[in-house]
Amino acid sequence: MTEAALSVRNLSKRFGELAVTNDVSFELERGARHALIGPNGAGKSTLVHQLSGVLKPDAGSVVLQGIDVTSMSARDRVALGLGRTFQISNLFFKLTVFENIFMALSERAGISGKPWLIASRQKALIEEGEEIAATFGLDGCMAQTVSEVSYGEQRLLEIAIAMALRPKVLLLDEPAAGLPKSEISSVLNGLALLPAETAILLIEHDMHIVREFATTVALLVDGRLELSGTPREVLESELVRSVYLGARHSSGSRAHA
Amino acid sequence: MPRDATAPGASIGARILAQPFSPVEVIPWLAALAVFFLASDYLALGTSMIVMILFALSLDLLTGYAGIVTLGHALYFGTGAYAAGLLAKHGWSEPLTGLVMATVFTAIVGTLLGIVLAELRGMASIMTSMALGLIAYEGAKNASWLTGGDDGLQGFSMAPVFGVFRWSVYGHTAFLYALAWLLVFFVAIRILVASPFGLALKGLRENYGRMQLIGAPVRRHVIELYAISSGLAGAAGALSAQTTSFVDVNVFSIDVSAGVLVMLVVGGLGRLYGAFAGVIVYMLIHNVASEFAPFYWMFIIGAMLLAVVLFTRGGVMGLIDAMRRTFMRKQSA
Structure with a gap:
């Protein structure tokens, strides 16, 4: 098993004249903790959408555990082990926290099409759901509807649902977006509990989270991967500083991972 | 359970x-x-209420639970009614097996149409379901050799239930027969709603796009739902045909599709008992109003629907909930 968990090759996407993804290539090994940073409008979310199957790339390929999924639907990619969370909470707001988790579990277990089963008797799945809820500190609000719980808890529920699907590769799209500083640590604690063998691509703005979580970092600017390396190397580079401080970079030292 | x-x-x-x-x-x-x-004078009214409750329950799964609005549900009611009626007319007058066959046949029709309808969402789905209903209506009207056309399907009668209980003009057998079927189907629906499938239906209603991204086979879920919902609507239609020994071609009309939706909204969507409350309230008002104001009963129903939409959340059942909460609060105060 030498193949990468996720391998992205020469991915390109244009919106009219604008190249939002420009010949992006990288690989995630099993258990990777890779972060993708970049200023607003760099094309981070567009890239995630192409990886998860929401958007179709114009060129290039996405290979998940050796299977080319470039032309597969988002749902089929989930079935093959690609999970994701959303920058803007995308949950079942009128259902309870536990129902959100259990729904994902029952889809994964393949029992969601069986109208003769009683959900409350699926002991093993329920226990697993309770464990996941406890892992992310959601055990206190399992019976509340999602719209009633705090924003921080909703962010954690996003990750909990992704975990319930037991993904091989997990895309975390700004998991702490919109959270006050005080609540970011609970998301970080949640991220630390993700299974070690899961390959994770973290899209993040917050350098503190990147430093805490990632072992490798890449910088995306104007749809192009510009730099990659350890957090220290990348975060302290001139290019990152100039990009984040708003100074336009003129030439880039391009390094494809 | x-x-x-x-x-x-x-x-x-x-x-x-x-x-x-x-x-x-x-x-x-x-x-x-x-x-x-x-109150045996009201058995005929009661039987037709039971039939409509089953019909409204079938729609509640589709519209109340899964959030798929349709204006063509009469198509399945009518299919079940004609299937049961035609079976009886052509010699298969045993009611239990007749109803099962009509139910299965309608479920097959519903599955085939569901394969098409599952591709559509929102307004496109509403309009297509309505168009399919209209096609069935016109088809049934014109195929008078089969359906009796405008005169309806008549001249059939059912064999006694279990070979023992005859269908009297007083309607005792019809009432209990319909009630027993409603109980059987209701228990099944109650289990469905408590199943992972029932939860998935709510998921489709709350966030269709997200369902795909938790790996749900959404198309398959929707087609399965159409199979079940249409089968139940067909069973209601078959009950109607068997208990009245008559099928009116208007079973296919859009009035029936819209009527059952109004009943469900009046009763409260997505909670099963809304079907009971809505049908009973609607049909009682219809019954009383059409006696006193035969030309204006639709006006009264319309006013009631407005009141429900404007002043209550969740129809009659929502109102009962609100009253119970207020009562509890007073008790605890």
């Missing part, structure tokens, strides 16, 4: 998912028996 899940010691998760039977749920069935023994 999931009684063990509510027992002390059951885990929190199991309790959140459990939908245990409550003693209050006996009320409609006791009320039905009371009508049977004490």
Whole structure:
């Protein structure tokens, strides 16, 4: 098993004249903790959408555990082990926290099409759901509807649902977006509990989270991967500083991972 | 049903998912028996209410639970009615097997149409379902060699239930026969709603796009739902044909599709008992209003629908909930 968990090759996407993804290539090994940073409008979310199957790339390929999924639907990619969370909470707001988790579990277990089963008797799945809820500190609000719980808890529920699907590769799209500083640590604690063998691509703005979580970092600017390396190397580079401080970079030292 | 899940010691998760039977749920069935023994003048009205409750329940799964609005549900009601009627007319007058066959046949029709309808969402789905209903209506009107056309399908009668209970003009057999079927189907629906599939239906309603991204086979879920919902609507239609020995071609009309939707909204969507409350309230008002104001009863129904939409959340059942909460608060104060 030498193949990468996720391998992205020469991915390109244009919106009219604008190249939002420009010949992006990288690989995630099993258990990777890779972060993708970049200023607003760099094309981070567009890239995630192409990886998860929401958007179709114009060129290039996405290979998940050796299977080319470039032309597969988002749902089929989930079935093959690609999970994701959303920058803007995308949950079942009128259902309870536990129902959100259990729904994902029952889809994964393949029992969601069986109208003769009683959900409350699926002991093993329920226990697993309770464990996941406890892992992310959601055990206190399992019976509340999602719209009633705090924003921080909703962010954690996003990750909990992704975990319930037991993904091989997990895309975390700004998991702490919109959270006050005080609540970011609970998301970080949640991220630390993700299974070690899961390959994770973290899209993040917050350098503190990147430093805490990632072992490798890449910088995306104007749809192009510009730099990659350890957090220290990348975060302290001139290019990152100039990009984040708003100074336009003129030439880039391009390094494809 | 999931009684063990509510027992002390059951885990929190199991309790959140459990939908245990409550003693209050006996009320409609006791009320039905009371009508049977004490108000036998109303058995015909009662039987048609039972038929409509089953029909409204079938729509509640589709519209109330999964959030798929349709203006063509009469198509399945009519298909079941004609299937049962034609079976009886052509020699298969045993009611139980006749109803099962009509149900299965309608479910097959519903599955085939569901394969098409599952591709559509929102307004496109509403309009297509309505168009399919209209095609069935015109088809049934024109195929008078088969359906009796505008005169309806008549000249058939059902064999006694279990070979024993004859269908009298007083309607005792018809009432209990319909009630027994409603009970059977209701228990099945109650289980469905408490199943992972029932939860997935709510997921489709709440966030269709997200369902795909938790790996749900959404198309398959929707087609399965159409199969079940159309089968139940077909069973209601078959009950109607068997208990009245008549099928009006208007079973296919858009009035029937819209009517059952109005009943469901009046009663409360997505909670099963809304179907009971809505049908009973609607048909009682219809019955009384059409006596006093035969030309204006639609006006009264319309005013009622407006009142429900403007002043209550969740129809009659929502109102009952609100009243119960206020009562509880006063009790605890």
